[in-house]
Amino acid sequence: MSSATQWxxxxxxxxxxxESPFWHPQEQRLYWVDIPGKKLLRAAVxxxxxxxxxxxxxxxCIAPAASGGLVIALRHGVFRARVWGGALALIxxxxxxxxxxxxxxxxxxxxxxxWVGTIDxxxxxxxxxxxxxxxxxxxxxxxxxxxDALTANGLAWSxxxxxxxxADTPNHVLHAWDFDLAANALSAHRLHLQFTxxxxxxxxxxxxxQGRPDGAxxxxxxxxxxxxxxxxxxxxxxxxxxxxxxxVTPAQCPTMPCFGGADFKTLYLTTARHGRSAAxxxxxxxxxxxxxxxxxxxxxxxxxxxx
Numbered sequence: 001m002s003s004a005t006q007w008x009x010x011x012x013x014x015x016x017x018x019e020s021p022f023w024h025p026q027e028q029r030l031y032w033v034d035i036p037g038k039k040l041l042r043a044a045v046x047x048x049x050x051x052x053x054x055x056x057x058x059x060x061c062i063a064p065a066a067s068g069g070l071v072i073a074l075r076h077g078v079f080r081a082r083v084w085g086g087a088l089a090l091i092x093x094x095x096x097x098x099x100x101x102x103x104x105x106x107x108x109x110x111x112x113x114x115w116v117g118t119i120d121x122x123x124x125x126x127x128x129x130x131x132x133x134x135x136x137x138x139x140x141x142x143x144x145x146x147x148d149a150l151t152a153n154g155l156a157w158s159x160x161x162x163x164x165x166x167a168d169t170p171n172h173v174l175h176a177w178d179f180d181l182a183a184n185a186l187s188a189h190r191l192h193l194q195f196t197x198x199x200x201x202x203x204x205x206x207x208x209x210q211g212r213p214d215g216a217x218x219x220x221x222x223x224x225x226x227x228x229x230x231x232x233x234x235x236x237x238x239x240x241x242x243x244x245x246x247x248v249t250p251a252q253c254p255t256m257p258c259f260g261g262a263d264f265k266t267l268y269l270t271t272a273r274h275g276r277s278a279a280x281x282x283x284x285x286x287x288x289x290x291x292x293x294x295x296x297x298x299x300x301x302x303x304x305x306x307x
Contacts, residue, residue, distance in 0.1 A: 005247045007291040010268070011043055011050045014288035018270030019215060020061040020105065021290070022302040023260025030260060031070075032290065033059040035104075036274050040072070042084070045261075045292070053085055060103030063114055066304040073103035073116040078133055078140070080307065091307075092133050092140035094118070101127050105153045105215055105256070110161050110181055112136060112306025115145070117152020123170060128152045130166055132184060135307040145186055146175070154216040154226055158239065159300060165192065165224060167213035172197050174213050174226070193241055198230070204252045204280040207232075215256020215270070219297045227254035227269065234269065251287040252280055259299020267299070268292045 010030065018041075021032040031042045040053040040062060057075040065071055069082040071091070076098050079088040094103070096118055106116035113134045120127040129147035133140050146166060154167025154174055164179040164186060176192035179185070195212055202209050211231015218224055222239040232252050236245040251271035258268050273281060273288035281287055 005249075005293050007250050007269075007293050009250075009286055010045060010290040010292055011048050013050055014273055014286060015039070015041070015270075015290075016274040016288060017255065017272045018288060018290060019255050020059070020107075021256055021258040021268050021270050022063065022107070023258055023264075023266075023268065024064055025260075025301055028262075030258075030268055030290070031062060031064070032270050033062055035059060040070075043290075045266075051084070056088070058102055060119075061106035061116060063106075063108045063305050064302060066112060066306055071108075071114050071305040071307075073106055073114070075102035078103075078114065078116065091135060092142050094131050094142065095144075096127065096129070104128070104151060105155055107155055108303040108305050109157060109184075110303055112304060113184065114305050115155055117149075117155060117166070119151045120149075123150050126150055128168070130155070134184070135305070143184065146177075154213045156216045156218045156224060158218060158222050159220055160222075163239075165216065165218075167216065167226070169212050169214055169229060172212045174224075193237065195228075202230075204230070204232075204277070204283070214254065217257045217259055217267075217299055219259065219295075219299045220264075221297050223297065225257050225267070225299075227256050229253050229255065229272075234267075247293070250291055251284050251289070252276065253287065258302070259295075264298035264301060265295055266292050267295045 015034040016037045017035045038055045043050045078092040104119040128149040130145045149168040151169040153169045156165045167174045172195035174193040177186040178188040211228030214227040214229040216226040224237045234247045253272040255270045
């Protein structure tokens with residue numbers, strides 16, 4: 001079921017921990033973040049040049065805004081930037097201790113609410129949560145949607161918007177809920193996928209470990225594409241949870257896929273090099289780069305933030 005994949009590298013650089021990629025269809029650009037590098041990045045894919053924008057704290061996730069610019073979840077708050085490189089305006093703070101918790105994976109729903117998951121950095125108290133931020137009526141309405149996790153990841157919706165997926169990476173689990181878009185309400189929680197835990201004493205040379213669920217994207221058929229961190233693969237699961245395909249990746253630690261290009265059949269993939277061993281980086285020298293490949297089924301386009 002694994003398939004040989006022809007990956008290409010975007011640009012020439014590598015980054016510490018790439019995350020939150022999205023394809024901007026109007027600009028024909030790819031955006032992403034480097035979390036420990038405290039940078040936002042973007043590139044026109046027909047150019048080797050990558051633009052970088054320094055942030056005051058770690059950016060967990062970003063999304064494009066319908067009225068222009070970006071919405072950005074930093075460690076210390078959710079901010080609005082009207083233009084690239086412009087002023088950051090605080091629109092919301094989330095109720096967590098920024099000393100041990102920061103923003104992580106997130107994106108917008110079909111009505112333009114920005115959903116932000118968090119990470120419990122000490123991995124001690126299951127303090128990671130999932131919040132939605134609704135700015136359509138002006139002042140931000142922040143709602144806690146889920147919690148009791150270690151690392152929020154894998155946020156995605158089915159094409160009809162009626163199923164929400166959310167992963168807890170260290171616990172090797174993918175959750176699912178029924179989602180009422182109009183009411184902004186989750187119900188009927190279930191365990192969608194449980195992955196095999198990481199073996200004690202694991203090293204990157206042990207190919208038996210499948211990895212754990214990190215960032216994800218959904219295609220027009222409702223298939224869930226998830227990066228398996230430390231597993232050197234992106235897995236494509238059908239809506240019923242059956243494994244359809246595995247793409248072997250050119251880095252041990254893929255972090256998040258997204259779909260882009262004119263036909264949304266280009267799969268972009270961020271990866272990580274932060275904290276990896278010298279031996280692993282010697283074998284996977286491009287760890288931390290952004291890669292792309294072609295796929296058969298187009299993906300869903302990014303949802304824009306509404307304010």
